[in-house]
Amino acid sequence: MSQNPQIITLKNKKGLEAQISNFGATIISLNVPDKNNNPINVVVGLQNAKDYTSQIYTDKGLYLGATVGRWAGRIAGGKFKIGEKQYQLYNNNGVHLHGGKEGFDKKYWNIDKVTDSKLTLSYLSKDLEEGFPGNLKTTVTFKLSKKNELKITYQATTDKPTPVNLTNHAYFNLEGSGTILDHELELKSDKYVELDEHLLVTGKLINTKNSPYDFTTKSEIGKADFKGLDDIFVLNSNGNTHKVALSSAKTGIEMKVFTNQPTLVIYTPPQLPELPYKNKVNFSKYSAICFEAEGYPDAVNQPNFPSALLKPGETYNNKTVFEFCVRS
Numbered sequence: 001m002s003q004n005p006q007i008i009t010l011k012n013k014k015g016l017e018a019q020i021s022n023f024g025a026t027i028i029s030l031n032v033p034d035k036n037n038n039p040i041n042v043v044v045g046l047q048n049a050k051d052y053t054s055q056i057y058t059d060k061g062l063y064l065g066a067t068v069g070r071w072a073g074r075i076a077g078g079k080f081k082i083g084e085k086q087y088q089l090y091n092n093n094g095v096h097l098h099g100g101k102e103g104f105d106k107k108y109w110n111i112d113k114v115t116d117s118k119l120t121l122s123y124l125s126k127d128l129e130e131g132f133p134g135n136l137k138t139t140v141t142f143k144l145s146k147k148n149e150l151k152i153t154y155q156a157t158t159d160k161p162t163p164v165n166l167t168n169h170a171y172f173n174l175e176g177s178g179t180i181l182d183h184e185l186e187l188k189s190d191k192y193v194e195l196d197e198h199l200l201v202t203g204k205l206i207n208t209k210n211s212p213y214d215f216t217t218k219s220e221i222g223k224a225d226f227k228g229l230d231d232i233f234v235l236n237s238n239g240n241t242h243k244v245a246l247s248s249a250k251t252g253i254e255m256k257v258f259t260n261q262p263t264l265v266i267y268t269p270p271q272l273p274e275l276p277y278k279n280k281v282n283f284s285k286y287s288a289i290c291f292e293a294e295g296y297p298d299a300v301n302q303p304n305f306p307s308a309l310l311k312p313g314e315t316y317n318n319k320t321v322f323e324f325c326v327r328s
């Protein structure tokens with residue numbers, strides 16, 4: 001019997017409103033008041049929750065607003081070793097991406113707890129699902145705070161050592177349509193991860209300074225040398241300050257990203273495919289930007305990167321916050 005996704009609406013008292021689907025623990029819209037107090041949906045979403053379950057959509061591999069796991073990003077060779085034991089994951093031409101054929105983005109999550117402003121979903125990923133060892137119990141909490149933040153918290157526990165790397169794959173556009181090329185971006189990252197032609201990590205880190213990846217001073221995304229991003233940045237670890245600030249002069253909306261994760265994938269697809277988008281909006285070239293806060297990429301195969309193995313008795317804890325304000 002086919003299931004129907006359920007939508008949960010969260011609100012805070014400052015006008016933030018989020019719609020979350022339990023299919024993929026997916027953010028399907030996030031309304032934020034602009035400088036004229038009009039709501040702008042800043043997250044790219046589809047019209048109906050059911051649209052996310054159709055193969056026409058899933059074949060496009062967009063992961064719009066979804067929770068990605070058990071491993072967000074790419075695992076080279078689609079395999080890894082724990083001790084002497086090798087694990088073979090679901091892969092496509094030798095690359096495991098975003099949790100496999102049916103990752104966490106395509107699972108129905110259990111609705112554990114709902115209040116006006118907070119939702120907790122959970123999912124039990126069974127031993128060897130997509131090839132990963134251990135029964136992994138995962139919860140994700142979405143909360144709209146009084147400080148006008150969307151706080152996403154992931155926790156997970158396992159009964160066997162297993163790699164865990166969870167993230168949310170929301171595509172942001174602070175104008176709700178058009179392009180993000182006119183948005184301004186500040187990114188607190190002095191180093192990015194070198195990638196090969198298959199977008200796999202070489203293990204080398206490169207300075208962002210004097211490269212097209214230097215957004216340490218806030219600047220327009222569409223500056224002269226911008227060629228699109230599908231890159232991994234190492235976040236500077238100075239205190240509890242924001243790691244990213246993104247703003248639109250048109251709507252006055254500014255979003256700051258805080259996270260306890262060490263790296264951030266920034267992804268700007270050149271063009272979104274034709275799909276039944278919410279509010280029937282039109283998107284032009286470089287229509288949205290993803291900020292996927294996560295652990296070091298392919299850490300299971302990179303001995304120089306911090307380990308990403310979760311062991312029995314430990315709790316995986318990932319907190320990422322998207323804070324909104326209006327600048328006049």
Ligand code: FUC
Nearest residue numbers: 061062063230265267292
């Ligand atoms: C990001 C990228 C990938 C992929 C996906 C939809 O995480 O790194 O290249 O296209 O999102």
